[in-house]
Amino acid sequence: MKPASHRRAASRRSFEERLAARRARTVEDAKFRARQVQGKLRRFVQIRFRRDEVVEALSLRRGECNRCGACCEILFKCPFLKKHDDGTTTCGIYDDRPNQCRLYPIERRDIEDVRGTCSFYFIEKPIKLERAS
Numbered sequence: 273m274k275p276a277s278h279r280r281a282a283s284r285r286s287f288e289e290r291l292a293a294r295r296a297r298t299v300e301d302a303k304f305r306a307r308q309v310q311g312k313l314r315r316f317v318q319i320r321f322r323r324d325e326v327v328e329a330l331s332l333r334r335g336e337c338n339r340c341g342a343c344c345e346i347l348f349k350c351p352f353l354k355k356h357d358d359g360t361t362t363c364g365i366y367d368d369r370p371n372q373c374r375l376y377p378i379e380r381r382d383i384e385d386v387r388g389t390c391s392f393y394f395i396e397k398p399i400k401l402e403r404a405s
């Protein structure tokens with residue numbers, strides 16, 4: 273059997289490791305939240321003031337919504353979100369939902385705000401070929 277001093281040292285190490293892991297998770301979580309805030313603000317500005325940019329970005333979007341509802345829980349759970357037993361969701365104000373909901377995701381980086389669970393995807397912007405003279 274290990275002496276009591278070894279057991280205490282091991283227990284202190286394990287406590288410190290757990291504390292470090294918890295701190296790392298807290299920092300990760302704070303970074304993710306900050307990213308979500310940035311994303312929300314970016315989409316707000318894009319939709320209101322940069323329509324052309326939005327139209328161009330959406331032309332590269334492919335796929336369909338799987339109704340996972342993850343985008344309705346960015347930062348907080350929307351009060352209009354309804355979850356169903358089969359894992360899908362519906363919007364309680366679907367016909368009147370804001371443009372920020374209608375247009376999500378606008379560009380590839382938006383998907384990272386829901387940790388990649390969104391089923392939309394984006395293709396690369398086609399390269400314009402110059403006409404040979």
Ligand code: SF4
Binds near residue numbers: 369
């Ligand atoms: S209004 Fe509807 S679509 Fe928009 S976040 Fe809420 S539940 Fe989702």
Ligand code: SF4
Binds near residue numbers: 344
């Ligand atoms: S995260 Fe993507 S797939 Fe899920 S509900 Fe929102 S738009 Fe649809």
